[in-house]
Amino acid sequence: MNDQLKTDTDFVQESTPATEAGDYTEVSIGEFFRRIYQVTYSKTVGLIIILILTAYVLLGVLIPQASSGVWNDIQARENFLDAMQNRFRGLAALMNFLGLFNVFTSIGFMVVMGALTISILGCTTHRIPQLWQRYKHPRIQVSDRFFAAARYRGQVETAASDEQTIAVAKAKLKAARYRVLDGERNLVYADKFSWGGIGTVIAHLAFILIIAAYVITSLTGYEAVINIPAGGGKQIPVGAGTDYTLEATSFDASFDPETGRPTDYVSNLILRAGDQIVKEQQVRVNTPLNYGGFSFHQGSYGNALDITISSKNAEVFSGVVVQSWPGTWMGEAIVVGTVELPTLGLLVDVISPRSGVVHPALKAGQVMFVILQASDGAQLNQITVDHGQTGKIGDMSLTFDREGAYTGIMVRNDPGSIWMGIASILLVAGMMITFLCRPKRVWMRAQDGVLMIASPDKEDSGFRREFTELLSHAQTWFEPVRSKK
């Protein structure tokens, strides 16, 4: 007896059409696709995919991951894999093969995300007609047994005629902001939030939009760091196909005098498009400069050399060289930075003594430029230049403008982020609707001086409380009934 109610009530029961045993011999193309569709909307398959994804993401937390910067740099990747070899020994090669050191860009991960997308789409498309049906044409008619067997049920005796009773019940339900629909034989159906199922549709589509936004970001997002000398007036090209340049008029780092912890980094930036100043702003860690779809973030800072290189009287480089490689030359410690000159097929190493080191060949305030062939690293020439001076090698002139602070600005352009924002709002909205606007249904029938009230909804203490309240309210809708004895 309960079975009939269960299928009626179980909101999420899948109505998988029974397949006859004999059907298997001939699977038409339509049938084939129907079965594939069945897999995509199977909630069990969906759950398994979510669990696989969970396990996958967990591996990405537990196993050290190479950042994309490391992964895309052959040398850095090799160093990273060597370190992993030491740590995981024989397993490292297998782990690398399985993509476990770059989980989030691995093929396996993309396959799981793809499967999740398809599954969510399947579930949602399958669900929409059901939700629409429930909203537009809810099942109204119920059997008499329903009132005797439903999960929530009760009754109130009334002195009025059945027609009057049901009219009162309808008016009261409407006043309590139920949607009320008439059934046959003094029956009413009432519901609240019958549209609430839209919440899960919104949430699921929002999640797909999140995945899409992430894909857009990964494929089209632009990201680079440019180092700009603080002061000195140099305008550094932003690149990325724009004619923008950035100048930093100053950079300041402040520290807590007691603990030495940094408290603020501020760059004063001027953004130009061509010769035109388009924006001037103080950029801090949490206040980027935004312009034309680009954002400029405070990234790093430090000390660097400010140099200019020209070839045949045309400037080929003007900017900052950060000396980040340590080395030794003539037995003394040095620091090296490299400038790439792709148009000339050359590299220029810029070398100074490590600070505090007295170098036999390089005086303080001097740098040495070493010119190398980009293709094979063969050393072509070298020259030592004093601060503020220019040295010449053939038709190249190399100027050591000054040494000073630079600010590292992260340049980003991410067409995906706006979609991520929209998707986030939709996801939260969808969840709020889902969890705060749960559909509720009540049936009432007046029969032989009794108003029967029942609902087959899921067991829930909140709804039970509400139902009990409705029942005790219903007692007050009618004149007290004189004892029939």
Next chain:
Amino acid sequence: MTTTTTTPAKSAVNVASFTTAFTIIAFVLVTAYLGMRMAITGHGPFSNQHEFAVAFTWGILAAYLVALWRYKVRMLALLVLPVAAGLLVYAFQMGTEVQSLVPALQDKLLLTIHVGFAVLSYGAACVSFGAAVLYLLHPVFKFKLSRETFDEIGYKAAVVTFPLMTIMILLGALWAQTAWGRYWGWDPKETAALVTWLVYGAFLHARIARGWRGTRSAVLLIVGFAAVMFAYFGNHFFGGLHSYG
């Protein structure tokens, strides 16, 4: 030694009432402490492990008191309060001094809201953990309350946890977007939070898809809270941007 003359039932009621009274007092004190600390530092409790652990404790006590008010199940305290106490002990093992904020953490309003959602969602997760454990222990201890009550509390608390955690993660992404221009970087802390979120998502779908209730659903809730603790204490063993604290 004194002998008590009260009946066992009566003394149990008294102990339970005392527990509730103490919990309320503890909640008020933790609230006051956090309030004063926020007034002194001028920002929410997110700048170091001490502040966040106290805030986490606050979230657990708040979630417990809400559950108590809704369901009148004082037994939850058996599991929830030890977690809260453990966190407080941990909080005072960590440096309690007031520190200046490093630049990345200076978006005070956004971070305060971000941490607020984290604390509430983790608190609700702790309550659902407590309910799940009591569900599993039910046959052993034969509590007076029905076993289904614990199943429902576990589920309801998870239904609160999930959206709050969603908002927390999205606010974290918004912060990363303003500070670094990228909303998601797979840094271990945010990735661990994603794992936790997926576990709770799996829990909700297991209930819908497979009708998981009872034991299996309780086990998932315990795994979910283990994931919360892992994401929380993760700072100690994985680096990344979030290791600022």
